[in-house]
Amino acid sequence: MAVSTPRAQALSGAEVVRRSLEGGRTDWRSIGFESLLVGLLVLTLGILAWLLVVVFVNGIPVLAERGTDFLTSPLAARPAEAGVGQAITGSLWLMAFVVVLSFPLGIGAAVYLEEYARDTWFTRLINTVVRNLAGVPSIVYGLLGLAVFVVALGDILGPGSTSGRSLLAGGLTMAILVLPIVIITSGEALRAVPGSIREAAFGVGATRWEVVRSHVLPYAAPGIFTGTILSMARAFGETAPLILVGAVIGGFNVEYDSFIGILQGRYTALPTTVYDWARKPPSFSGNVYAAIVVLIVVLLLVNALAIYLRNRFERRW
């Protein structure tokens, strides 16, 4: 036994056990396995890091050269004049639609499913439907928007020269796209609140709504927050549905004479602008990278916000 030798006394008990279990040979397969795993992780991060490096190396010079001019200029025929000003505005408007429509409806639906619903066929149907909707490709939502909001309701939502391709159509489409995700993430956050919290509230005579409002929602808020903010980030990056529903791919200069005018008018968005410029001659390639940098930076900020909020308000049970 090695324990009695002076050299062995330097080994801890764990070491001794491990040595005797492994028989003293080096375990190549385990080392190989771990190296493989590290390699795969590094490869995953590496390819994506490569993407970010390429994007930033090509995009930052354009941004540095043109500064805020790039961020405020409208779409234009010449790359040196074209900017993402209109695109950013359009995307922000679409986010507003998502916040105003999907968040209340989504959180409300989640509250119903988690707090109010009994286990009936109806509830199970809704659950299945929501899960399936979350998996539907975004381009199908684009088709829905095209058929319903542009063609069928076009005269109401986007009359006149807009021909139905209005901001309303785009915003409604994005809101519908994001809704299932909001429902699912909010539901998960609500489910994580322990039953004892609810029971305590019921015990003092609160109605179900009062329980939810005063006890469940505050505690589920961080999780709901993260989910909603991340779904907003997802909507910010969506391209295909907006192409179908009529975001301007080209150039435009429109004045809106009222708030309703804005809603019923044409618009464009940042990801669709990237898509458009990617098809243009190489003289636009600097612009493409710069626009991608803007897109990624916004997404990074939104994600960082979500992570920060989650960490700040997280409570451990």
Place this chain on the structure above:
Amino acid sequence: MTVNQNWSRSLLGIGVVLTLVLAACQSNPSGSGADPGASGGGDSGGEIFVSGSSTVEPISNAVAEAYAADNPGFQYVVEGPGTGDGFALFCNGETDIADASRAIGDEEVATCGDNGVEYVELLVAYDGLSVITSEENELSCLSFLDLYALLGPESEGFTNWTDANDLAAELEAEFGDEFGAMNAPYPDASLDVTAPGEESGTYDSFVEIVFGDISEARAESGAITEDQVETSRIDYQASPNDNVIVENIAGSPGSLGWVGLAFASEAEGVKSLDVDGGGGCVAASDETVADESYPISRPLFIYPSLAAVDEDLELAPFVDFYVSAEGLALAGEVGYVVLTEEQGGATRAAWEGR
């Protein structure tokens, strides 16, 4: 309770920030410094909608920008979904001007007629179509016959340049020098074709100019069917994205395809072949396209709707500017070939005589 206050406060904060940002942007949605609500005199309340060819889109965009710079309050939307799509919208009465990289087709004339849409055809610029191949390809010139043998409807299944040798010999026997001198036998290399797809006007122009007469003659002699006249082979890599076409062409030594001259001159890794349309090999350049010595040059048109001109008081002055010498020159700034004085004058006459 702290958690209660904090989360609702944060929510409020985000909402306030979003509203402020939107309010700031709302006061300047067009980004061009114009007042909201101040529109040019007598306008019917909407913007001018120009749609059609993605080739002509940069020109229309540049012209509209220049016009808007001098006429604040001028509202427009310019899009480039494709020549065919543009005509479909135009003949449906949805757009004010149709951009086109080819002349309006018979079916489209009929549809417009049925819907009562009247228009005037205005030539605004020329664009050449470059036949491109990889820089490693040793060939320097191809004739219409060669192009038909390699890319036409009868060349389906040819994966090597040499596959087209027989067809090329047949064509030479039939047509002689009419469509250019034959350059067969071809080198032994893999034939990889990447070119615009059928949705694009670039495709239409190319097959019409290069294959038109040859394929009609072949149909008459029974070598191909009526349906195949003015079509290309099916089995090639089609892409509406010219960048993809250039990438692919640059990537393979035996590649062959075509893109607009404006694109080809900016692209790296590819070379434009000289083309022989019956008058000898001519290189593609702005000059040869302008004097029409380069055989594959296509005219670019706009079609303003006469009804829209009457309804929208903004449209006529805009088109006046478009066809003025200053407006037409903008085509050069976005890479196309500007019309000569004579050609520009003819366009202006057509517009004034509407």
Place this chain on the structure above:
Amino acid sequence: MTAVPAQPPPRLSVADLRGSAGRRRRELAVRSFFLAAASISILISFLIIASLAGEAFNFITQVDLALLFERGWFPRRDLYSIQTIVGGTLVVAGIGMLVATPLGLGAAIYLSEYASPRVRRTVKPILEILAGIPSVVLGYFALQVLSPTLVDAACPGATNPSNIAAAGIGVGILITPLVASVAEDAMYAVPRSLREAAYGLGARKRTTSLRIVLPAAISGIVAALILGLSRGIGETMVVSIAAGATGGSLFTLNPCEPGQTMTAAMTALATGSDQVRGASLAFPSLFFVGLLLFVFTLTLNLFADRFVRRVRISY
């Protein structure tokens, strides 16, 4: 002194507990709003099916059924070979999973079993952020950078850098962070007690990870893979930009040749069809393909649900 008679405590009735009428009305109103919100999801599903079905029916009744099995998908030449685009979608998604599964699961196992807490704390958020890279960005990257280099390696001798393999690799890279993130969540959630039991019996980390943790988390891992596959099938922008969004292609299952997926076909139809809403069947075919895609992903999700529930191990 007058003795107060001992009275029994007042009996409460349910009416007393129920509270004021106003409170009850509010409760009912709130409940109805939430119910309505939840029912909207059904309305949306119905709308999707209805809007797609109309034009899809239009297409299927007008198209010559023989054309459906033609040799290629060329909507403008009236060749609507469904097998071309379905095949293309499956091959692209398949290659995507071939790329994403080892990368994603490898990263997940490492993060959950081997990485120190500090590494996990830094890398996990990075993965989540990377999962949010918009596909249009990856598409452009694949076009400019990936296609030339990687595809040469994957398809030696392939002369066309735009092919199914390029799209597949791009899609794979896109869904890897998603697969990694969700799979890692599943594995991390396996209780320590299971691992400790294994170590207690003398198992190595490698054995524990592969034989204990992986099977315990299998439902979550399968869910992650299905999520990735779903995303891969529905992916549009990477295929549109990098693989050429071809106006059509011949039927092929060879990844080293150019091909067409359902989503790219839809984009091509919508962004430049010859006669949108015209006499040709191109416009209705857009909806037909959309319906096909919807049914596809629906079936996949239903199957996944059932499968995941069956293999789920509760502990």
